[in-house]
Amino acid sequence: AVGESVRGVSRICSSDRVGYLRFQDGYRVFVNGQQIDDRVLMCEALAFFLASKCLEFDSGVEEWGEIARKYCARNFKYIAGLDHDAVSAGRKLLLQPQKDSSNLDRLSRKQLSKEEVKDLRLKIPPKSKFLALPGMFLLCCAVICPCFRAKRKEPIEQKALANETNSSDSVTPLDVSASPDKNLTTPHKVPQSPSRFSLSPQQNRIGSLQLTVNQIIKATQNFSPSLKLGEGGFGTVYKGILGDGQIVAVKRAKKEHFGTLRDEFSSEVELLAKIEHRSLVRLLGYTEKGNERIIVTEYVPNGTLREHLDGLHGHILDFNQRLEIAIDVAHALTYLHVYAEKTIIHRDVKASNILLTENFRAKVSDFGFARTGPSEAAGQTHISTKVKGTAGYLDPEYLRTYQLTPKSDVFSFGILLIEILSARRPVEMKRSVDERITVRWAFNKFDAGNVREVLDPKLQEDVNLEVVTKMLSLAFHCAAPTRAKRPLMKEVGEQLWEIRKDFGKSLRTE
Numbered sequence: 001a002v003g004e005s006v007r008g009v010s011r012i013c014s015s016d017r018v019g020y021l022r023f024q025d026g027y028r029v030f031v032n033g034q035q036i037d038d039r040v041l042m043c044e045a046l047a048f049f050l051a052s053k054c055l056e057f058d059s060g061v062e063e064w065g066e067i068a069r070k071y072c073a074r075n076f077k078y079i080a081g082l083d084h085d086a087v088s089a090g091r092k093l094l095l096q097p098q099k100d101s102s103n104l105d106r107l108s109r110k111q112l113s114k115e116e117v118k119d120l121r122l123k124i125p126p127k128s129k130f131l132a133l134p135g136m137f138l139l140c141c142a143v144i145c146p147c148f149r150a151k152r153k154e155p156i157e158q159k160a161l162a163n164e165t166n167s168s169d170s171v172t173p174l175d176v177s178a179s180p181d182k183n184l185t186t187p188h189k190v191p192q193s194p195s196r197f198s199l200s201p202q203q204n205r206i207g208s209l210q211l212t213v214n215q216i217i218k219a220t221q222n223f224s225p226s227l228k229l230g231e232g233g234f235g236t237v238y239k240g241i242l243g244d245g246q247i248v249a250v251k252r253a254k255k256e257h258f259g260t261l262r263d264e265f266s267s268e269v270e271l272l273a274k275i276e277h278r279s280l281v282r283l284l285g286y287t288e289k290g291n292e293r294i295i296v297t298e299y300v301p302n303g304t305l306r307e308h309l310d311g312l313h314g315h316i317l318d319f320n321q322r323l324e325i326a327i328d329v330a331h332a333l334t335y336l337h338v339y340a341e342k343t344i345i346h347r348d349v350k351a352s353n354i355l356l357t358e359n360f361r362a363k364v365s366d367f368g369f370a371r372t373g374p375s376e377a378a379g380q381t382h383i384s385t386k387v388k389g390t391a392g393y394l395d396p397e398y399l400r401t402y403q404l405t406p407k408s409d410v411f412s413f414g415i416l417l418i419e420i421l422s423a424r425r426p427v428e429m430k431r432s433v434d435e436r437i438t439v440r441w442a443f444n445k446f447d448a449g450n451v452r453e454v455l456d457p458k459l460q461e462d463v464n465l466e467v468v469t470k471m472l473s474l475a476f477h478c479a480a481p482t483r484a485k486r487p488l489m490k491e492v493g494e495q496l497w498e499i500r501k502d503f504g505k506s507l508r509t510e
């Protein structure tokens with residue numbers, strides 16, 4: 001009878017229990033008692049357990065190989081990122097792609113009996129349950145990522161600084177030494193709180209910025225709601241107009257989160273202070289006073305990329321602008337990864353962290369989560385204690401291993417590239433199940449040769465589809481589940497540059 005299992009197998013893999021039930025018409029796979037209906041998720045989990053040699057393809061007793069061949073051949077090939085070198089059996093799968101897609105869908109509609117579920121359930125702490133399963137990044141993010149939590153819209157505490165109007169604390173400008181090649185070799189000096197910094201006049205349009213807290217209050221009209229630019233997990237951002245007319249962005253940390261945010265704040269200051277690149281938002285100064293933490297940055301006037309993709313600025317980005325934005329972001333990240341004094345991993349690359357200038361050029365902002373890390377060339381990884389980032393953009397390998405490398409930014413960039421082309425957010429929960437994970441939806445379209453359907457419907461132009469195909473395939477390459485399969489950010493920039501040339505040619509031949 002339907003629903004009656006023929007046999008069940010379960011195994012302990014590290015802290016997870018992975019099992020399957022075989023029915024007459026197919027299998028259902030479980031991890032820690034949870035049935036994995038989602039095929040890509042299931043295949044990623046299987047790929048992980050196979051790569052870690054916990055499960056075997058050809059054990060003869062268990063049928064993991066058969067399950068993988070039946071449901072995962074196509075997904076392994078493109079999405080699961082099976083470690084081909086480590087798992088030789090995995091190669092066989094790649095050579096035998098199968099087109100079966102119906103069985104699992106049928107399986108996923110069935111319900112297990114309570115006994116069957118109980119049989120496979122493992123009593124382990126929920127945290128390790130989540131973290132051990134590759135591909136369950138959305139779940140993880142909902143738990144650990146502050147960005148995924150609902151943002152609190154609280155009244156702005158206007159009086160907060162009013163009592164400090166006699167404070168002598170100043171926003172310290174940074175010492176940015178002149179360098180002929182601004183993009184590559186800027187020497188950096190990290191501000192040593194609370195000392196003062198002098199700015200090289202040639203390098204800084206606002207000259208020697210030496211702001212007091214009073215001046216910040218004045219510049220923001222005591223943090224007037226009318227000057228509020230936005231709010232992030234870290235704090236509120238205001239537009240500030242200095243005495244000389246210079247416009248700046250003033251980022252004020254939320255007081256109530258001050259304790260927990262301190263590390264992130266100081267990491268932002270340190271990192272921003274070290275960098276100078278035309279596609280990275282520049283830090284102009286900061287202050288620490290009592291329970292206030294304020295950063296002053298370059299003001300970028302044209303909103304976020306996400307707002308533009310949502311059409312909130314009454315202007316739809318054309319394809320060329322999208323391509324240029326992608327190139328700017330790739331260059332900014334390359335700078336962080338390769339040319340900054342130390343390798344810097346942004347860790348929160350996403351469309352709402354890309355600010356646009358009047359000319360629709362991109363500047364990457366929000367280094368609140370950034371960390372200095374090992375360079376890719378050194379082949380080392382940094383072990384994070386906490387996974388940070390934003391749901392949908394998070395590198396699944398980082399999530400699984402806590403090992404942070406610049407390739408985590410490459411993954412997020414791949415997701416961002418699809419977002420730029422499609423205007424869809426990485427996760428769109430209101431869509432039908434097969435369209436919710438944008439990278440997966442886009443890949444299915446790409447795989448079926450329907451790249452036009454991936455493009456933002458608001459784009460009116462007839463874009464050369466070869467160019468779109470190249471961009472998409474680069475995006476999928478970046479978003480490969482394992483970092484070994486992702487290109488370096490520098491290579492991504494180079495490829496985008498080639499794509500730009502192709503795009504130019506396509507316009508000329510039309």
Ligand SMILES: Nc1ncnc2c1ncn2[C@@H]1O[C@H](COP(=O)(O)OP(=O)(O)OP(=O)(O)O)[C@@H](O)[C@H]1O
Pocket residue numbers: 146147229230231232233234235236237249281297298299300301303304348352353355365366368
């Ligand atoms: N330098 C800037 N120039 C102009 N507007 C800015 C600037 N920095 C931030 N903003 C605006 O303020 C908003 C909040 O920025 P912030 O970086 O604090 O948060 P976020 O990136 O949106 O969210 P999260 O902190 O959760 O990642 C941005 O969405 C943007 O609209």
